[in-house]
Amino acid sequence: QKEVEQNSGPLSVPEGAIASLNCTYSDRGSQSFFWYRQYSGKSPELIMFIYSNGDKEDGRFTAQLNKASQYVSLLIRDSQPSDSATYLCAVSGRVTGGGNKLTFGTGTQLKVEL
């Protein structure tokens, strides 16, 4: 079993719809959870992070965390064509002496269609 699992997609949604991206993780000790967006040929950029159970909202983006179910999701409201990208879920574990090791899922490709 992979440590962080995502459906590779592509997930296609019409413009203006809500896109729902999901991620499950295996390490119950994980404490921090991140969503990165990666456009084709570009580097990952942080969209959201969440540490506590529940929801965290930032503009059109909402991250949801359920530690009991080991499940993280990202909702994108009013999806735009510019949201078309691969979304990477990452889960962190502590590093002795500092730092923050991230384990990434393989990403979900999102396509927002006109």
Next chain:
Amino acid sequence: NAGVTQTPKFQVLKTGQSMTLQCAQDMNHNSMYWYRQDPGMGLRLIYYSASEGTTDKGEVPNGYNVSRLNKREFSLRLESAAPSQTSVYFCASSGGASKNIQYFGAGTRLSVL
């Protein structure tokens, strides 16, 4: 601020050649990381440096060495490149007030023939 800068952006090597990928950050971060990204495999951690003077292996360290030259710079060396090392390499850093967030460089696209 440039953030995380990687050089070169592209490189083609022949099997057996060596090269060093350079990474520098100007955010005064303590921790730095090297990842490789392959189709269908996601980002995998090669080596990391939690703080200046320390380095540790990640998930896929074989065939690589690293040097944390100072707080700003963290280099990745391929001593004898193999076709299996064809990949996109990303450097990242974290630290400061947002110590758990990693910021990525633009990447180096490496082909080994």
